[in-house]
Amino acid sequence: MEVFLANINHLDNVAVLFDQYRIFYNQASNLEAVKEFLKERFQNHESVVFAANDNGKLVGFTQLYPSFSSVSMKRVWILNDLYVEESYRRRGIANLLMSAAEEYAKESKAVRVILSTQISNLTAQKLYEARDYIKNEEFYYYTLPLQ
Numbered sequence: 001m002e003v004f005l006a007n008i009n010h011l012d013n014v015a016v017l018f019d020q021y022r023i024f025y026n027q028a029s030n031l032e033a034v035k036e037f038l039k040e041r042f043q044n045h046e047s048v049v050f051a052a053n054d055n056g057k058l059v060g061f062t063q064l065y066p067s068f069s070s071v072s073m074k075r076v077w078i079l080n081d082l083y084v085e086e087s088y089r090r091r092g093i094a095n096l097l098m099s100a101a102e103e104y105a106k107e108s109k110a111v112r113v114i115l116s117t118q119i120s121n122l123t124a125q126k127l128y129e130a131r132d133y134i135k136n137e138e139f140y141y142y143t144l145p146l147q
Contacts, residue, residue, distance in 0.1 A: 003050055003051070003097055005100075017083060018063075020083065021061075052096060061082075069112070079113050082124070101113065
């Protein structure tokens, strides 16, 4: 299993995984929209994507979005997406993807990586806690839907 930093040359293969990821979250498949969305992220350098390759087949990815901490005046990375094809789960691929993302964050001198997950996603919570992520119990996070 190889984990690598994806770029626009990997768009078609990453898009298939990203579409599957969205379907997992009850969104309708829309491969063309997914391609356009990812193409914009790559072209505008608005995200960082790591992909897992198993003998030429992409089987998982994680996507980081940049942010900053005003208090520490340092970079923060939002680990926004993590997905592994169902038939490849429980093989350590999510751990490999997260390790690559965390190493990238360290190399960029980020102060932290943040993420969120559904309250019902106990599998993900177990993974994050095993990797020393700390559940925030000091702050509430709010969302303002605009559409």
